Amino acid sequence: MNFPSKLIENAVNEISRLPGIGKKTALRLALHLLKQKESVTEELTLALNALRKDVNYCQSCHNISDAKICSICASGRRDKSIICVVEDIPDVLAIENTAQYNGLYHVLGGVISPIQGIGPDDLKIESLLHRIMSASESEKVEEVILALPATMEGDTTSFFITRRLKEYGVKVSTIARGIPIGGELEYTDEITLGRSILTRVNYSAD
Structure with a gap:
């Protein structure tokens, strides 16, 4: 992929390091940010910096x-x-x-x-x-x-x-493992279907 600017290329390379984001999506995001007001990118930068510096993990549950x-x-x-x-x-x-x-x-x-x-x-x-x-x-x-x-x-x-x-x-x-609501049996994998049968529950018409 050829870039008109080294700055754009650097931004795309960094954004594309995020999971699930390829170079094309990264380019669209970079160009989108470029079109926004400068305050938008500044707020995004501040939020990301605060995320890295100030976020904690619960000492009890690690959330x-x-x-x-x-x-x-x-x-x-x-x-x-x-x-x-x-x-x-x-x-x-x-x-x-x-x-x-x-x-x-x-x-x-x-x-x-x-x-x-x-x-x-x-x-x-x-x-x-x-x-x-x-x-x-x-x-x-x-x-x-x-x-x-x-x-x-x-x-x-x-x-x-x-x-x-x-x-x-x-x-x-x-947690129970079974057929999702709206799911068709013929499209359900054998392991899930088997576990659903083994962990069946009583059915009531009341």
Whole structure:
């Protein structure tokens, strides 16, 4: 790709380093910013700099936070007896958007993957165990929900965590895996379909 300006080329190269953005999309974004008022790019720059310098990670659940403890962990309205374990921060946002869960979270920061060189010690598993062990009587953790990817790595991580939680006497559950609403059986993969049958629930016409 030939560029009329070295400045444009540098901007495109930096923008295209973002996930899911190719050189053509990066060029469109760069040209779009170039057409905007200077204040627009200045505000974007300030926001990105603040993101890098000022953002915190919750000391309890490791979610992104503006303070040492995130708003979810600090809320008096959340059910502190339940912790939902997720792979990363986007999973927290996805579950929160359902408005169906009122417990706490724990962000592992990944899943066990020997191929990528990620082991249990690279994740926030020990932090999870410490949360459960050190919880006060009034905030005792009674259930851990494993909301990890339906992959080999996710299953390996779930198995490892379940084994570690045995000594704490905590109930361990996992999110249901089944056919999505509006989904056709013939287009559903065999593993999902098989798990849906095995984890079937009672049907009532009432």
